Amino acid sequence: MQGAARQSLNGGAERGAAGVSANVDGSTLDGKGPLFGQIKRAVAGQILRGRWQAGERLPNEEQLSSLYGVSRQTVHKAIALLAREGFLVRRRRAGTFVASVRHDRFALPIEDIGDVITRNGGVYEFRILDRKTLRNGEGLRWPDVPDGTPLLSLDCLHLGDGAPIQYERRLVNLDAVPEVADEPFDSVAPSRWLVDQVPWSSAEHTVKAVNATADLAALLGVEPGTACLSIRRQTVHLNRSITLVHFLSVGDRFSLSGSSITDSATELNL
Amino acid sequence: MQGAARQSLNGGAERGAAGVSANVDGSTLDGKGPLFGQIKRAVAGQILRGRWQAGERLPNEEQLSSLYGVSRQTVHKAIALLAREGFLVRRRRAGTFVASVRHDRFALPIEDIGDVITRNGGVYEFRILDRKTLRNGEGLRWPDVPDGTPLLSLDCLHLGDGAPIQYERRLVNLDAVPEVADEPFDSVAPSRWLVDQVPWSSAEHTVKAVNATADLAALLGVEPGTACLSIRRQTVHLNRSITLVHFLSVGDRFSLSGSSITDSATELNL
DNA sequence: CGGCCAATTATGTACATACATTATCGTCGC
DNA sequence: GCGACGATAATGTATGTACATAATTGGCCG
Incomplete structure (x- = not known):
């Protein structure tokens, strides 16, 4: 059907001939989906099968x-998309080259812990352990925000089926999100609330492993020293720091998993 | 200069007039960079500033x-790119809508540990602790590969400035990469070698935190029980499993950090 | 020989036009 | 009223054309 569409698009004869000459070279399009997608697959195939080598x-x-x-x-x-996806490197006047270094990244979902628990059939709860307002620099300092900025500090515990899963320590910039001061957080968790309120944002993350301190271990109901996954996230919106949050999760109750960012290979059916 | 370029591109008068009518509506282009980029910024700006609400x-x-x-x-x-980046949702005949759910992911770089250490000015070394070939299912089992498949098993330690940073436990599918059997790995590390040999691939990852066992602790030179970051990665190429690798890194000597996948906000200078 | 400048080449952007694709909407007939 | 069905309105793809931009190449001149 796509083939037929193409036929009607461009009066058969000329492009038919061109298609044949293409086949001679072993570069056949599969006729599935849009032309540019076929080109992508064809080119990516050459690379994946090693016929076009890295750097070539x-x-x-x-x-x-x-x-x-x-x-x-x-x-x-097609080529520009492949370049954007990291398969190719393009330089004006010089040409297009098969990328030699896979500047590979893998994507991990940032999900609301509540969503994760619910999706896995668990019962999700959270508890606000502590809530106070303070000014930056008084007692603690959030480096990316000016001293004296009013902050909301929240300590929160997330539970799945009654068991503590994740401890959350959060600072919210009250200059950027003043409405948060009036939010009781009795039904909706801070992370969820912020996602709903602040429409779009970018974020920086750091992930590492730490041993639970005695306090943390008590909160999470594990032995002191238990390995915990530490995720630190700073969220920025329109050049203003919105929130700085630190999640600590019990190692064997929580993990991150995801696939390669370039799902191209999947996308390309190769 | 970009502005000037545009002038020359499309005989000033007509588009100049159109530009004015645009300004009336408060939708001014900033004149920086390609037109489609300006449109992206203008539209994304409307969304980020909340003038175009989610779902609208x-x-x-x-x-x-x-x-x-x-x-x-x-x-x-411009709009198609914003849609691809997750800001918008488009439906034929229905129209274009501001995305309501931020299907947010964050990207962490997968880098060769050697590169990381070198880049940070450290001296990188690695040691192959153990190397053997075996068949899947004999003693251990790699679930995604048929039983009986010949595998190369490698144990490897990565050091920065002489201190152990990361322990690597790897299986390589010898059916998929037979050449690996002849590679001594005396100068190039297995991960690096594989990246160079197997041109492109997709991968699945899982990240969690674990306590070091006595053995692992001895290898890494830390106390037993120290929190370690565990990264498990399975690499697939052309539908064949290539390698399954497990990295264990000392928590406070190694971390992952990265930014939101949609670097659009950064990209868009908003 | 070395550096500067101009020609060349390959990619990048923009517009006009045409047609394809796909839901939605409304209408007609039962 | 309700379902079939065609008109319609939106996005999606493809081509032709033109010019912009960047960087390599090569030649010219000092």
Whole structure:
């Protein structure tokens, strides 16, 4: 059907011929989905199968367009996407190269702990252990926020089926989110509330492993020294620091898992 | 200069006029960088500043194009990118909507431990502690690979400035990567070698915190029970499992850090 | 020989146009 | 009223064309 669509799109004859010449070279399009996607798969396939080696230079857009029998823009779109996904590196005038270093990242979901517990069929609760307002620099300091800024400090415990899973220590910038001062957090957890209130944001994360202190161990109901996953997150919105939060989770009750960021291979069905 | 470029691109008069009409609506382009980027910033700005609320419907491409005084394709490119980045949701015939749920993920870099140490000015070494070949199911089992598959098993220690940083326990599928059998790994570490050999792949990861066992603690030179970051990674290439690796790192000598996957906000300078 | 400058080449952006695709909406007929 | 069905409105894809931008290349000149 897609093939048929293409036929009707561009009066068969010419592009049909071009298609044939492409096949000669072993660069066949599979006819599934949009043309640019077919080009992506074709090119990615060459790379994944090692026919185009790392560092090697690809034919230029002009050549690829005649090779596959499509317009340069269509090739451009496909190649530009592959470049954006990290498969290729492009340099003007120099050409397009198979990326040599996989600047690989893996993606871990940032999820509300409540969602995770609920999704896994558990019963989620949270408790606010402590709540106070203070000014930055008095007793503690949040480096990325000016001294004297009013802050809301929250200590919170998240439980799944009654068992403590995660301890949360949070600071919220009251200059940036003054409404938070009036929120009792008796039904909705702070993290959830913030997600709902502050529409979009970027964040920085650090993940490490720590041994539970005596206090923390008591809260989480484990032996002191138990390994805990520590996730520190700072959220920024419109260049203003919104919240700084530190999650501590019992190692064997909580983990992060995810797949490679470039789901291209999956996407590309290769 | 960009502004000037645009002037010369499209004979000043007409688009100049369109630009003015856009300004009336408060939707001014900043004139920095490519047009589609300006559109992205303008639209993302509306969202980030809450003028376009979650779930709300945007003007269609036609309207946006006359609003900003650019062609529909340019609008399309900008909007399609924002949609890909998760800011917008698009449905044919229905329109474009501000995404309500932030399907947020954060990205952590997967880097060669050697690179990390070297980049931080340290001296990197590694030692192969144990190397043997075996068949899957004999003594241990890698679930995603058929029983009986020949495997290479490697135990490896990574050191920074002489201090153990990370312990690596790895299985390599010899059916998928037979060349690995002949590689002595006396100068290049297994992870590095595999990255170089197996061109592209996707991977699954799990991160958690564990307490060091006595053996592990001895290897890493820490007290038994010290919190360690555990990263398990399974790599797949062309639907075949390549390698299964387990990294264990001393909590306070190693951490993962990264930023939100949608670096759009950063990208967009908002 | 070395450095500067101009030609060249490859990618990047923009517009116009056309047609494809897909839901939704409304209408017609039962 | 309700379902089928076609009109319609939105996004999605593809091509042609033109020009912008960047960087390599090579030649020219000192």
